[in-house]
Amino acid sequence: xxxxPVDAAAVQLAEVLEAVWEKQRAPVEPLSETAGLTQIDAAxxxxxxxxxxxxxxxxxxxxxxxxxxxxxxxxxxxxxxxxFGRLWASRYFAPQDTQATIPIDLFWQPRLEGELAFxxxxxxxxxxxxxxxxxxxxxxVAASLEIVDSRIRDWRIRIYDTIADNASxxxxxxxxxxxxxxxxxxxxxxxxxxxxxALVAQGVGAACLGHPARAVAWLANTLHRYGTRLKAGDVVxxxxxxxxxxxxxxxxxxxxxxxxxxxxxxFA
Amino acid sequence: MLPPNEQRLRDAIEQARKQRTPLTSRGADWxxxxxxxxxxxxxxxxxxPLKGYKLGLLSPAKQQxxxxxxxxxxxxxxxxxxxxxxxLGQFLQPRVEPELVVWLRAPIPPSSRPDQAAQAxxxxxxxxxxxxxxxxxxxxxxxxxxxxxxxxxxxxxxxQLLPTWPLSGTLRLFxxxxxxxxxxVAALGDPGERLQWLAQQVGGLQAGQFVFMGSPAAAQPAQxxxxxxxxxxxxxxxQLTP
Numbered sequence: 001x002x003x004x005p006v007d008a009a010a011v012q013l014a015e016v017l018e019a020v021w022e023k024q025r026a027p028v029e030p031l032s033e034t035a036g037l038t039q040i041d042a043a044x045x046x047x048x049x050x051x052x053x054x055x056x057x058x059x060x061x062x063x064x065x066x067x068x069x070x071x072x073x074x075x076x077x078x079x080x081x082x083x084f085g086r087l088w089a090s091r092y093f094a095p096q097d098t099q100a101t102i103p104i105d106l107f108w109q110p111r112l113e114g115e116l117a118f119x120x121x122x123x124x125x126x127x128x129x130x131x132x133x134x135x136x137x138x139x140x141v142a143a144s145l146e147i148v149d150s151r152i153r154d155w156r157i158r159i160y161d162t163i164a165d166n167a168s169x170x171x172x173x174x175x176x177x178x179x180x181x182x183x184x185x186x187x188x189x190x191x192x193x194x195x196x197x198a199l200v201a202q203g204v205g206a207a208c209l210g211h212p213a214r215a216v217a218w219l220a221n222t223l224h225r226y227g228t229r230l231k232a233g234d235v236v237x238x239x240x241x242x243x244x245x246x247x248x249x250x251x252x253x254x255x256x257x258x259x260x261x262x263x264x265x266x267f268a
Numbered sequence: 269m270l271p272p273n274e275q276r277l278r279d280a281i282e283q284a285r286k287q288r289t290p291l292t293s294r295g296a297d298w299x300x301x302x303x304x305x306x307x308x309x310x311x312x313x314x315x316x317p318l319k320g321y322k323l324g325l326l327s328p329a330k331q332q333x334x335x336x337x338x339x340x341x342x343x344x345x346x347x348x349x350x351x352x353x354x355x356l357g358q359f360l361q362p363r364v365e366p367e368l369v370v371w372l373r374a375p376i377p378p379s380s381r382p383d384q385a386a387q388a389x390x391x392x393x394x395x396x397x398x399x400x401x402x403x404x405x406x407x408x409x410x411x412x413x414x415x416x417x418x419x420x421x422x423x424x425x426x427x428q429l430l431p432t433w434p435l436s437g438t439l440r441l442f443x444x445x446x447x448x449x450x451x452x453v454a455a456l457g458d459p460g461e462r463l464q465w466l467a468q469q470v471g472g473l474q475a476g477q478f479v480f481m482g483s484p485a486a487a488q489p490a491q492x493x494x495x496x497x498x499x500x501x502x503x504x505x506x507q508l509t510p
Contacts, residue, residue, distance in 0.1 A: 121373075122373065122475070122476070127346075128319070128346035128347075128349070130349060130425065131427065132369075132371060132391075132393050132425045132426075132427075132429070132478070133371065133476065135371075135391060135428075135429040136371035136373060136390045136391045136429065136476070137373075137390075137476070180431070182391070182429050182431065183391075183428070183429050183430060183431045184428075185427070185428045186427075186428070187427055187428075211427055213427075
């Protein structure tokens with residue numbers, strides 16, 4: 001298709017994004033404007049090329065993140081479905097007890113969101129994966145805080161930009177895995193986030209595609225279209241349960257997910 | 269290829285579904301036996317990978333009526349699993365039954381014992397069997413109902429996992445807020461024995477499959493409105509549209 005990046009072009013864009021990620025250059029103008037990136041598949045090809053580039057330098061993929069899972073975000077992007085990115089292990093911050101410290105300097109324009117994380121105990125291969133199969137195949141569930149960030153200037157993203165930009169992944173932390181949480185009513189699950197002691201986000205499981213496990217089912221079915229599947233041991237962040245909010249150095253944010261121990265992030 | 273008598277019954281069922289006209293039971297006239305009926309069922313559902321199975325005719329009373337001492341089973345293809353809202357227009361004579369559904373985390377070989385089969389249960393969900401017999405007014409012979417996929421039409425699953433099979437509790441079915449059926453979970457029998465029987469019949473069950481374990485309440489005609497199934501604090505809600 002004219003104007004669509006071929007593989008070499010995908011690699012080139014991946015190198016640009018990598019340079020921004022590594023803070024060797026400032027965020028760039030939207031690739032949808034400057035590089036004619038206006039196809040979903042081409043955008044995923046960039047994401048894939050970027051992941052391959054990082055893997056060649058020792059990066060590991062822990063699983064996937066799902067984005068654009070709320071109606072509000074989809075409307076804002078003018079799409080009717082979510083997107084996905086890869087969870088890069090170099091940006092996983094394990095909490096000490098219930099608290100993780102994350103250097104704010106890693107990011108350009110960080111925002112925080114609260115999510116549910118699924119740890120798969122079995123492979124899940126599309127098509128036709130249902131949310132009940134996701135719950136069955138889930139080994140355990142954890143509360144998660146994800147930092148989203150954009151390598152695109154001022155977050156001026158279209159769907160193609162964010163997909164290429166690894167679904168605006170920044171970093172994440174996870175609370176303790178809980179097997180019993182598979183049996184929670186994940187639709188009804190309430191979530192609060194406090195920033196420096198003030199309540200800044202309140203969400204519910206149903207805000208994520210109606211049911212967080214439905215987002216994971218969407219991912220399994222979408223990966224099938226790209227010839228791959230979810231594997232046992234994968235971590236999946238299912239998408240935000242409430243709108244994200246900006247964070248800055250010194251912020252202390254605590255996630256209270258119903259039925260889970262609280263999880264705190266300190267931005268150092 | 270099916271033998272001629274089996275093919276005749278299969279054609280009759282498929283034509284009736286295509287023409288959207290229920291068939292009148294012809295009892296034993298088909299000259300097809302139970303094994304032949306299952307051959308028809310398998311042939312009709314061979315195109316898609318199976319999501320699982322449903323059990324039917326679980327109560328001794330129903331079995332006696334049909335002259336058997338065991339349940340029957342039907343197959344569940346991926347396109348039979350539905351999510352709310354469900355249009356009833358796609359079915360011929362829809363009825364609904366509240367059920368429990370098991371999801372298998374491990375395969376069940378045909379030679380398993382009941383306790384081994386029970387070990388394979390990886391989760392339990394509320395479910396609805398949206399029955400859709402091709403046989404007018406659900407009057408059918410054993411062979412006719414089995415050939416017609418044990419009346420299996422559509423299937424619904426609840427959104428919340430129960431980690432283990434509930435030992436007690438009352439399954440309730442509501443249509444537009446009116447309780448139209450209820451039954452005790454205990455009436456469904458021992459899930460390990462049921463699964464073991466099914467695994468034996470079908471040459472083994474696979475990890476990841478669902479089994480609709482039958483209903484402790486009588487089937488009710490499905491009408492447009494809100495379908496609700498409850499068991500303790502578990503809920504399945506579905507909008508039925510014309």
